[in-house]
Amino acid sequence: MNPTRPVLLDFDVVTRRVDLDAASIRRAAELLETVDSPLQFDEPFRATGYSPTWYATGKLHGDGMRIARYTRVYVEIAAWSNTIAEVSIRPISRRVPGWGKRRQARYFDLARRTLEHYAQVLALPAVPNPRDRAVLPARTPQRIVRPDAVTPRASRG
Numbered sequence: 001m002n003p004t005r006p007v008l009l010d011f012d013v014v015t016r017r018v019d020l021d022a023a024s025i026r027r028a029a030e031l032l033e034t035v036d037s038p039l040q041f042d043e044p045f046r047a048t049g050y051s052p053t054w055y056a057t058g059k060l061h062g063d064g065m066r067i068a069r070y071t072r073v074y075v076e077i078a079a080w081s082n083t084i085a086e087v088s089i090r091p092i093s094r095r096v097p098g099w100g101k102r103r104q105a106r107y108f109d110l111a112r113r114t115l116e117h118y119a120q121v122l123a124l125p126a127v128p129n130p131r132d133r134a135v136l137p138a139r140t141p142q143r144i145v146r147p148d149a150v151t152p153r154a155s156r157g
Contacts, residue, residue, distance in 0.1 A: 012096045014111040015088040016119045022052045022079040028122055029054040029077055032087075035121050038062070039075070039089075039114050052079040057092065062110055071107055087118055 020028055029045035033056075041058040048055060054077045059070040072092040079085050089111045096104065 013088050013090040014108060014115055015086050016115040017080070018085050018087055018119050018122045019083060020077075020079075020085040020122055022082050022085070025052045025054055025077050025079055025085055028085070029056070031121065032075075032077070032118055035118065037114050037117055038110060039073070041075070045075075045077070053077065060089070060091075060107070060110055060114065062106055073111070087115055087122075089115060 018028075026045075026047075033041055033044060038061045039058050040061065041056050043056055043058075045054040045056045047053070056075050058073055058075060060073045061070045073089050074092050076088045077085055078088070091107065096107075099107070
């Protein structure tokens with residue numbers, strides 16, 4: 001067992017498919033860290049080393065009266081193909097089956113709403129990154145003047 005990665009279970013995952021190419025996953029992860037949502041990230045997204053997959057941990061904060069203030073979660077953005085990616089949220093807990101029905105319903109509802117919000121944000125047209133060469137305006141060529149070609153100005157006298 002790898003101590004740095006949480007133990008994950010398959011039955012408590014909430015996923016959304018988004019139209020996102022594999023090359024844009026890193027930028028999408030950076031964007032999700034800045035989105036205002038009930039999910040607060042504990043750390044920045046990190047690459048897993050496998051296919052284009054980025055993950056982070058965070059806390060999913062609920063609203064209203066409840067006993068649990070937040071649920072620690074694992075967030076993952078994984079490429080399925082060159083044009084489709086999956087964003088998923090799963091709790092970092094082995095006790096999800098032991099949660100009460102109301103707590104499970106609150107968690108799944110909040111995770112679903114958060115992922116739907118993320119899917120809407122990722123579906124918006126991307127803001128161009130000024131560091132990308134394709135986005136930078138073309139430089140106009142400067143006229144190069146050789147120092148020996150400069151003629152002195154005539155003096156007015």
